[in-house]
Amino acid sequence: MYVLRFTALAASLFATGLAMAEQPVIGLITKTETNPFFVKMKEGAQQAAQAKGAKLLTAAGKSDGDNAGQVTAIENMVAAGAKTILITPSDSKAIVPAIRKAREHGVMVIALDSPTEPVDATDALFATNNYEAGVLIGRYAKSALGGKAPKVVMLDLFPGPAVGAQRHNGFLQGFGLDSLPATSNELARPAQVVCAADSFGDRAKGQTAMENCLQKAPDVNLVYTINEPAAAGAYNALKNAGKEKDVVIVSVDGGCEGVKNVGGGVIAATSQQYPLRMAALGVEAGVGYATTGKKVSGYVDTGVKLISAKTVPGVESSDVGTGTKLCWGKS
Structure with missing residues (x-):
C-alpha cells in the first residue's frame, strides 16, 4: 500500500513538474515602470498571462531612453527561458543587436507601441498607427x-x-x-x-x-x-x-x-490608444508560439480614436x- 501511495505521489509530482516545465514563459519590457501608459500595458499582460496560464517576466528601463537597461532585461529574460519577449523599445536603433541575439536563440520578439528601426528587426509590431x-x-x-x-x-x-x-x-x-x-x-x-x-x-x-x-x-x-x-x-x-x-x-x-x-x-x-490590448494580444501570440511553434509576423493595428x-x-x-x-x- 505504501509503495502504491509513493508511486502515485511520484507520478503526481512528475506531472506537476512537467506542467511547470511546459508553462510558456513570456517577457514584457517597457520603457519605464512609472509612465501610466506602461503601467496599463503591464496590467494587460498580467491579465492575459493569468488567463492563458503563462509565466510573465517584467522589466523596464530606469527612464525613457535607457537602452542599456532594456538590453540587460532581454539578456536576463533569454537566460530565464523566455520564448517570447514583448518590448517597447526606448532606442529604436540601438536595441536591434540585442533583439537579433535573442531571435537567434529562437525567441520570438514583438514590438509594442513603438517600432524598431528597421521595423523587421522584430518578428511583429502590435501598435497604434x-x-x-x-x-x-x-x-x-x-x-x-x-x-x-x-x-x-x-x-x-x-x-x-x-x-x-x-x-x-x-x-x-x-x-x-x-x-x-x-x-x-x-x-x-x-x-x-x-x-x-x-x-x-x-x-x-x-x-x-x-x-x-x-x-x-x-x-x-x-x-x-x-x-x-x-x-x-x-x-x-x-x-x-x-x-x-x-x-x-x-x-x-x-x-x-x-x-x-x-x-x-x-x-x-x-x-x-489601447496599450492593454497591445499587451494582451502579445501574450496571446506568445502562448500560441509556445503551443504550435508558429510565430506571428507583420503589423497589427491596435486602433486609435x-x-x-x-x-x-x-x-x-x-x-x-x-x-x-x-x-x-x-x-
Missing part, C-alpha cells in the same frame, strides 16, 4: 483655431524614437502644414512652428520646455505634445503665464487621467464619456 494618431489631432487643431494663423509650439519626445517622429509629422500633415511621411524619422520644421523642445514625455520637463518656449514665442496659440503628461505640464506653464485660455493643446495617448483633462479643458483633444470635449466642424470625434469607458482598455 502613431502617424494617424497625429493626423487626427492635427485636423482637430486646424478646425479648432477657426482660421487663425497657427503659431505652434511642439513638445516632442527626444531625438531617435520613430514614435516621436510619426506623431509629430502626422500632426503637421493633419493640420495641412509642410510635413514628412510616416516612414521618416526626421522631424519636419515648417515656418509655423515657432518653438520646438524635447519633453521626454514627462510632466515636469514638459512644463519647463513650455516655459522656455513662452520666452521665445509669447503669442503661441497652438501646442502639440507627444503625450498627456507633457500636455499637463504645458498647461501649467500657460496657466502660470495667464495664457491658458488663449491656446489650444492637443495630445496623444488617451489615458484615464488624460481623458479627464480633456473634460476639464486642459487638453482640447487627444488620440486614444479621437476624444474631445467639444466637436469641431468637419472632424469626427468621440466624447469624454466614451473616452472614459475605453481609456487604455480594449478597443
